[in-house]
Amino acid sequence: MKENSIRSLPGIPFLLGVVVIAVIAGWLFFSGIGPSTPGPDSVPMIVAGVLLGLLAFLSLIGLYTVQPNQAAVVSLFGKYVGTVKDNGLRWNNPFFSKRKVSQRVRNFESGKLKVNELEGSPIEIAAVIVWQVVDASEAVYNVDDYESFVHIQSESALRTMATSYPYDQHEEGQVALRSHATEISRHLRDELAERLADAGVQVLDARISHLAYAPEIAQAMLQRQQASAVIAARTRIVAGAVGMVEMALAELRKNDVVQLDEERKAAMVSNLLVVLCGDRGTQPVVNAGSLY
Secondary structure, three states: OOOOEOOOEEHHHHHHHHHHHHHHHHHHHHHHOOOOOOHHHHHHHHHHHHHHHHHHHHHHHOEEEEOOOEEEEEEEOOEEEEEEOOOEEEEOOOOOEEEEEEOOOEEEEOOOEEEEOOOOOEEEEEEEEEEEEOOHHHHHHOOOOHHHHHHHHHHHHHHHHHOOOOOOOOOOOOOOOOOOHHHHHHHHHHHHHHHHHHHOEEEEEEEEEEEEEOHHHHHHHHHHHHHHHHHHHHHHHHHHHHHHHHHHHHHHHHHOOOOOOHHHHHHHHHHHHHHHHOOOOOOOOOOOOOOO
């Protein structure tokens, strides 16, 4: 089913014509039944008045309005005829049935869904979907209720997307729900576009609006995140401390300040690492005697 645009006639001239026909029909009918009119001549006038009245009534049925960013899907006895997008008061065949479809940009926020992410942890996730009907005929004839179809397929796509990624990034280059919002939004938008294409719907944007661990594991995951942050910070501290120790040894050797054997070097490295990597300030011990 593909959209077929058809022309419609301006409705205001037809409305004026209907008014004129109705006035003439009324004049003929009431003149025909008037007492001053002879009997044999009154029958054609009454019949003409009734026929013109029926014509005016049928013409009035063919009038309908189309709002801006709205389309009217026209069918004749169940057969699709075309789609009218001309704004204002329009007129078509009175036997055509019309179903109006809004083509304005719409959005909705899905409910908070509880799903398991890639690593099996339960999370809560919700998304905001921005969509628009671009093919009114497909929206009407390919699905029963396109609005309900959009809502259900959006939640289904969100569930599928959430199970494809971990909540947090645990490896270098890994795409995660919390740290890669752009990539996740693109994946969700593509997933929705594929699912909603048959309904004549275009997905303009899709973004996560809520993301959190499920309440039953939130505290444990918070401790895990804190531990990961501490490990990452300690890793950088140790890397920096090792570099500073190497620099200190290199400067001592370069300037020939003191000659240290391997045992003393090991002791110096140990002391420097304790000073540089400790959580608290160290208390120095001054050696007033000989080095050896």
